Amino acid sequence: MKWTDESINAISxxxxxxxxxxxxxxxxxxxxxxxxxxxxxxYVSAASRWTESMDGYFENVVGQPVPDQPDWAMIAAIFRAAVVYE
Incomplete structure (x- = not known):
């Protein structure tokens, strides 16, 4: 999985x-x-909403389907998205 935020890519x-x-x-x-x-x-509500709608992020930004099994980096991405997701 390749995230647009390089600091998330470093999480393993x-x-x-x-x-x-x-x-x-x-x-x-x-x-x-x-x-x-x-x-x-x-913040928790935004994390929930982004998690529910991350299909669009994956389709439009990542160009792949949402992985069936999350990894540590995906959890970080959910936290990061919740900071700004309205």
Whole structure:
């Protein structure tokens, strides 16, 4: 799986995912990462909605169907998408 965000492509383990999420949260706190969903409720809801509609992302951006089995990188992509998904 090739993600458009290279930092997601580097994730291959649970530890990589934890480090990525830590870096993402630091970027959000510092204002480096734009936030559309600042509350926990909105963030979790956006993660749910993006997960439901990721078929369109895969079709239009990745050019492949959604994998049947997620990996650590896909979980990171869901977290990242939820930051800006409205």
């Amino acid at each position: 383990s649970r530890q990589d995912l934890a480090a990525y999420l830590q870096h993402l949260s630091q970027g959000m706190r510092a204002g480096v990462v734009r936030i559309e969903n600042p509350s926990t409720i909105d």
